[in-house]
Amino acid sequence: MKRFTAQTADPDTIIEELLNGDGAVAISGLFSPEEIAEARAIVMAHSENEGEKVTHFQGAAAEEGKINLQRRVWNLLAKGEVFSRMAAHPVLMDILRTFLGTEFIMGSIAANRILPGGPGQEPHVDYPYWDFHKPETHPIGFNGSFPMNAQVSVILDPFTAESGATAYVPGSQKELRYPTAEDRFYERCEQMLGEPGDVALFYGVTWHCAMPNRADHDRSAILIQYLPKWVKPMEDMPASLPQTFLDAASPDMRQLLGLNYPYPEVLDAARAGNTEGRA
Numbered sequence: 630m631k632r633f634t635a636q637t638a639d640p641d642t643i644i645e646e647l648l649n650g651d652g653a654v655a656i657s658g659l660f661s662p663e664e665i666a667e668a669r670a671i672v673m674a675h676s677e678n679e680g681e682k683v684t685h686f687q688g689a690a691a692e693e694g695k696i697n698l699q700r701r702v703w704n705l706l707a708k709g710e711v712f713s714r715m716a717a718h719p720v721l722m723d724i725l726r727t728f729l730g731t732e733f734i735m736g737s738i739a740a741n742r743i744l745p746g747g748p749g750q751e752p753h754v755d756y757p758y759w760d761f762h763k764p765e766t767h768p769i770g771f772n773g774s775f776p777m778n779a780q781v782s783v784i785l786d787p788f789t790a791e792s793g794a795t796a797y798v799p800g801s802q803k804e805l806r807y808p809t810a811e812d813r814f815y816e817r818c819e820q821m822l823g824e825p826g827d828v829a830l831f832y833g834v835t836w837h838c839a840m841p842n843r844a845d846h847d848r849s850a851i852l853i854q855y856l857p858k859w860v861k862p863m864e865d866m867p868a869s870l871p872q873t874f875l876d877a878a879s880p881d882m883r884q885l886l887g888l889n890y891p892y893p894e895v896l897d898a899a900r901a902g903n904t905e906g907r908a
């Protein structure tokens with residue numbers, strides 16, 4: 630995985646790497662140790678008890694009773710201002726405007742905390758979300774030749790081989806499908822290693838998964854999903870946020886929340902503004 634800094638993160642070079650190179654890059658120096666410590670403390674405080682919604686475990690994990698060792702914290706914008714700064718970091722905005730179109734949006738911002746002993750996930754793609762298990766429910770010929778998703782992981786704890794740093798197969802973004810056993814994911818994968826504060830940016834078509842945490846410390850990251858403006862976001866963030874947050878949102882945050890995009894809209898003049906009788 631090629632590594633960049635806030636100073637060297639040239640959008641065209643990074644996009645070439647996302648589309649035609651490894652599918653993933655690392656960027657360091659975007660966040661201060663104070664911001665990372667604040668974000669981590671909020672994530673820990675909101676995941677003290679048990680996991681909220683969990684996704685795509687490796688098959689045996691549920692039976693082994695390990696599900697509670699992976700915890701999600703959703704709707705992070707409502708939980709601390711630091712997450713707005715992460716989501717709208719100018720270096721990321723610059724790259725993503727070129728990658729996903731200038732009016733791209735954010736589909737979700739959540740934390741993934743894996744406690745020591747926590748299971749890995751099954752190798753998957755994040756595009757189009759994780760139900761590409763059923764390709765027939767998507768348009769025929771659907772492929773990854775142009776991006777409809779980008780994923781950012783802001784690393785909060787050391788991401789090492791032992792702690793289960795996200796594994797991915799470099800180059801796997803060139804074909805949109807779920808990996809099968811014949812793809813030998815675990816033999817071919819590399820890991821998105823990094824220090825707290827580093828960012829892994831990848832194209833969601835890239836086969837990837839969290840690996841089991843065999844370290845003696847937590848392994849948490851902020852996962853941010855970005856989408857072109859017309860893709861339905863995963864989290865309904867405007868509905869999850871207080872009106873005061875929406876009223877105070879910066880222009881970039883309004884864009885990320887999809888507030889600038891009008892559709893779906895009631896276009897029938899006879900119905901516009903008339904919500905009576907709606908089912």
Ligand SMILES: O=C(O)CCC(=O)C(=O)O
Binds near residue numbers: 794796837
């Ligand atoms: O936390 C990680 O390492 C990756 C998480 C992930 O891929 C997911 O939840 O979709």
